[in-house]
Amino acid sequence: METTIKKPLTGLTLEQLRNVAAECGMPSFAAKQMSQWLYEKRVTSIDEMTNLSKSARQRLSTDYCIGVTPPKAAAESSDGTVKYLFDGKGGRDIEAVYIPDKDRATLCVSSQAGCRMGCKFCMTGRQGFHGNLTACDIINQIIAIPQSRSLTNVVFMGMGEPMDNLPAVLQAIEVLTSPWGLAWSPKRITVSTIGKINEMKTLLDTTKVHLAVSLHSPYPEQRASLMPVERAYHSRDVIALLRQYDFAHQRRLSFEYIMWRGVNDSLRDADALARLLKGLDCRVNLIRFHAIPDSDLSTSSTDTMTAFRDRLNEHGVTATIRASRGEDIAAACGMLAGKARKEQ
Numbered sequence: 001m002e003t004t005i006k007k008p009l010t011g012l013t014l015e016q017l018r019n020v021a022a023e024c025g026m027p028s029f030a031a032k033q034m035s036q037w038l039y040e041k042r043v044t045s046i047d048e049m050t051n052l053s054k055s056a057r058q059r060l061s062t063d064y065c066i067g068v069t070p071p072k073a074a075a076e077s078s079d080g081t082v083k084y085l086f087d088g089k090g091g092r093d094i095e096a097v098y099i100p101d102k103d104r105a106t107l108c109v110s111s112q113a114g115c116r117m118g119c120k121f122c123m124t125g126r127q128g129f130h131g132n133l134t135a136c137d138i139i140n141q142i143i144a145i146p147q148s149r150s151l152t153n154v155v156f157m158g159m160g161e162p163m164d165n166l167p168a169v170l171q172a173i174e175v176l177t178s179p180w181g182l183a184w185s186p187k188r189i190t191v192s193t194i195g196k197i198n199e200m201k202t203l204l205d206t207t208k209v210h211l212a213v214s215l216h217s218p219y220p221e222q223r224a225s226l227m228p229v230e231r232a233y234h235s236r237d238v239i240a241l242l243r244q245y246d247f248a249h250q251r252r253l254s255f256e257y258i259m260w261r262g263v264n265d266s267l268r269d270a271d272a273l274a275r276l277l278k279g280l281d282c283r284v285n286l287i288r289f290h291a292i293p294d295s296d297l298s299t300s301s302t303d304t305m306t307a308f309r310d311r312l313n314e315h316g317v318t319a320t321i322r323a324s325r326g327e328d329i330a331a332a333c334g335m336l337a338g339k340a341r342k343e344q
């Protein structure tokens with residue numbers, strides 16, 4: 001017997017829903033109705049879209065499904081962080097991390113199964129690339145968790161490099177921020193990237209989301225030894241491009257800086273970093289290194305991090321030490337590895 005795989009409606013833009021409506025013989029205004037059912041009312045079956053005619057619903061159900069899939073596992077940290085596991089791509093599961101913090105509730109979402117950027121210090125990078133997520137896969141992480149309605153922020157800091165899957169990331173941002181979608185302000189969204197320049201420029205030109213750039217070293221040679229991407233896209237060119245944008249008003253720019261003992265954590269390194277960022281409206285997030293197996297890198301001490309932060313602040317560069325969350329359940333930055341599904 002032939003089985004057809006139904007296409008998900010979740011993750012589609014209003015424009016794409018108009019095409020679906022036309023394909024199924026519905027009037028164009030049905031697209032808006034579908035978007036309300038999907039993103040506002042969040043129905044779980046096409047049959048619940050009661051302002052579409054019965055025949056339209058039947059026709060729609062032949063080829064389409066809602067496409068929201070609940071997480072298949074969850075692990076809760078002692079600090080309240082929850083790591084969710086979803087079906088991913090290429091036989092690899094993907095993870096999203098819910099991080100409650102006072103009046104904020106942030107979800108860290110994945111954009112790829114694995115990653116091809118090969119950063120030496122990252123578990124996701126170590127597992128290689130297994131596939132791009134679709135906009136549906138990305139929106140599903142946001143819609144399918146129990147805390148969905150109370151989320152205040154989304155950060156693209158889970159598995160994968162968002163600029164290596166830009167079309168799906170842009171589509172997900174459109175769904176998140178459009179009035180017909182989840183109607184979020186772009187100020188609630190941050191995209192983190194290692195700085196693929198052309199894609200980063202497109203993101204900056206076509207959205208208003210905040211940007212975080214993973215820098216980790218002020219020295220190109222050292223950065224290249226940790227992050228191969230430096231050889232293709234120089235951090236100096238990334239920073240030169242960023243100088244052309246306005247980060248003083250609605251949109252924020254931050255740099256991620258993992259601190260490794262004896263590698264990039266001296267006051268001389270802080271001076272070099274401050275020189276590199278001089279005059280840019282930005283902040284620096286100092287991140288504790290979350291140890292991964294078989295790595296000779298280790299994290300800097302709290303005292304070293306504090307001195308580094310103070311030195312940057314003295315230079316007029318706003319710097320903060322980011323609290324590590326969910327380390328006990330391997331949910332902290334860079335620890336997301338997913339699982340090979342066949343091994344389960």
Ligand SMILES: C[S@@+](CC[C@H](N)C(=O)[O-])C[C@H]1O[C@@H](n2cnc3c(N)ncnc32)[C@H](O)[C@@H]1O
Binds near residue numbers: 160290
């Ligand atoms: C996993 S990445 C995903 C987003 C994007 N690919 C990037 O690199 O910016 C999110 C952040 O985690 C950081 N990270 C990776 N491995 C880490 C580790 N072992 N400890 C702490 N942070 C890590 C990355 O450098 C980046 O700043």
Ligand code: SF4
Binds near residue numbers: 116124126159161
């Ligand atoms: S740090 Fe980001 S870009 Fe580098 S391997 Fe990990 S997920 Fe990919």
